[in-house]
Amino acid sequence: MSAAKALPFHNGIRTLADRYDTFIVDLWGTLHDGIKAYPGAVEALVRLKAHGKTVVLLSNAPHRVASVARGLKGFGIAPDLYALAVTAGEAAHAALRDRSDAWHARLRGPCWHLGPTRDRSIFEGLNLDLREQPAGCGFCVVTGTSLNEERVEDYQKDMDLALSMELPMICANPDRWVPAGDAFVICAGAFAEYYSNKGGDVFWHGKPHAPIYRSLFSALEMQGEAPIDRSRTIALGDGLATDIAGAAVAGIDNALLPGGVHRLELRPNWRGRPREKLLAALLDHATAKPTYILRRFSW
Numbered sequence: 001m002s003a004a005k006a007l008p009f010h011n012g013i014r015t016l017a018d019r020y021d022t023f024i025v026d027l028w029g030t031l032h033d034g035i036k037a038y039p040g041a042v043e044a045l046v047r048l049k050a051h052g053k054t055v056v057l058l059s060n061a062p063h064r065v066a067s068v069a070r071g072l073k074g075f076g077i078a079p080d081l082y083a084l085a086v087t088a089g090e091a092a093h094a095a096l097r098d099r100s101d102a103w104h105a106r107l108r109g110p111c112w113h114l115g116p117t118r119d120r121s122i123f124e125g126l127n128l129d130l131r132e133q134p135a136g137c138g139f140c141v142v143t144g145t146s147l148n149e150e151r152v153e154d155y156q157k158d159m160d161l162a163l164s165m166e167l168p169m170i171c172a173n174p175d176r177w178v179p180a181g182d183a184f185v186i187c188a189g190a191f192a193e194y195y196s197n198k199g200g201d202v203f204w205h206g207k208p209h210a211p212i213y214r215s216l217f218s219a220l221e222m223q224g225e226a227p228i229d230r231s232r233t234i235a236l237g238d239g240l241a242t243d244i245a246g247a248a249v250a251g252i253d254n255a256l257l258p259g260g261v262h263r264l265e266l267r268p269n270w271r272g273r274p275r276e277k278l279l280a281a282l283l284d285h286a287t288a289k290p291t292y293i294l295r296r297f298s299w
Contacts, residue, residue, distance in 0.1 A: 007290055009273060010255070012298040013044055013236070017051055022228055024216070024252070025082075026207075026237030027059040027068070029260030030297050034180040037075040040298025045081040047299045054224075055082040058216060058235070060206040060242060062143035062172035062188055063089040064121045083223060086216045088206025089122045092141065092172040095205065096126050103203050107168060109138025114155065114191060115172075119143035122172060134162040140169040142188045142195075151186060152194050159195055168201045174209070175242060179260055207239075208246030208288075217250075236297060238262065240286045248288035256290035257297060272296060 010016060013023070028034055031041045048055055061068055065085045073079075099105045110129035113120065122143065123130060131137055140162055145154075162169070171192035177184045189204075196202045206212050217228055233252045237243025238260025247254035258266040258274040265282055266274035272295030283289055 007279075007293050009293045009295070011272070011295045012040070013048070013255075013294065014299050016234065016255070016292070017048065017053065020053070020232050020234045020253070022054045022056065022220070022233040023048060024056045024058050024233065024235040024247075025297065026235075026239070026243050027057060027061065027072075028175075028178045029238035030236060030243075030257055031057075031072075031077065032075050034178065034185070037077065038296055038298075040296065042076045042081075044297055044299045045077065049081055054220070056216060056220060057082050057085040058207065058212070059086070060088045060173045060175045060187075060189075062092070062115065062119050062122060063087060064093060064124070065090045067121050084216070084220055086212065086219070088173050088212065089119075089143070091205040091212055091215060092170055093122045093124075093126070095203075096123075096128070096141075096170070103168070104170075107139045110136060112137040112140040112158075112162065112167065113143070114140055114158070115143030115188065116146040119172075134158055134165060134167060137162075137165075137167060140167050141172060142169060142191045143172045144188045145186055148180065148183065148185045152190050155191060156194070159191065159200075160198075163195065163198050163200050166201070168203070169195050171202055171204045172206070174204050174206045175239065175261075177261055179238075179263070184261075207237075207242040208244075208249055210249050213246065213250040234291070236294060240282065240288070240290075244286065244290055245288045247291075253291040254288075255292040255294040257294050259296055268295075 095104045110131050112134045113130045173188040175187040176189040192202045230252050235247035235254045238257040244254050258268045266278050268274050
């Protein structure tokens with residue numbers, strides 16, 4: 001039996017509810033597609049709350065938590081449905097504010113913001129000199145594209161200049177792509193990947209990197225005034241390279257949703273099951289494997 005075929009498949013989270021106390025849930029590609037909430041997602045959060053489960057929302061969005069919370073309200077996801085929200089953008093903001101580690105402490109000069117104006121909430125209160133070009137800057141923060149149809153190649157000239165200047169880059173969203181309705185939109189991670197592959201110095205905030213999980217568990221334990229049992233904690237998301245790999249870094253179980261960022265590669269059938277051969281091929285190149293396959297985030 002192949003590893004892909006052996007993976008337990010669940011239609012919803014009801015069959016996992018008794019096994020876990022804490023549910024770390026991705027947003028884009030799991031709860032919503034950037035335009036609307038997925039069918040059954042809000043009800044599943046309501047059911048988890050009714051069963052006394054702790055829900056943490058963990059997103060690679062390059063935005064502050066308050067901004068993300070406002071967006072979630074538009075999808076019908078009220079703040080009382082989750083105990084905590086953690087975002088890559090908030091982590092980047094805190095790192096720029098506190099400069100408590102050697103990497104961020106050495107950043108000097110103006111900041112080249114590679115991203116749209118709508119992402120600038122992560123700079124609020126930081127008193128940074130933000131610029132739209134790398135010339136004259138001391139470092140870069142990448143958050144994404146200005147237009148959905150843009151690609152890495154559209155910014156290659158500026159990134160190559162930044163590379164020649166040896167500018168350090170902060171990646172405020174490690175996702176390469178996210179689903180947006182029926183389309184896919186490039187994210188900051190695609191730019192940071194290009195920059196890193198060319199020898200650039202990149203600091204990644206968000207999944208699958210360990211600091212975001214340390215912050216999450218620390219905040220959650222402070223809320224509950226007790227340690228979190230990681231053997232009864234599960235992460236749910238649609239990205240192998242982010243959600244599933246991050247769960248492995250954190251030492252917790254996980255569930256992969258095949259209908260998000262990997263839907264074109266996995267081609268789920270009408271029951272939501274990914275094609276076995278396609279899943280096996282995808283897992284062959286993955287750094288971490290799912291504990292379960294979850295049709296969608298529903299009860």
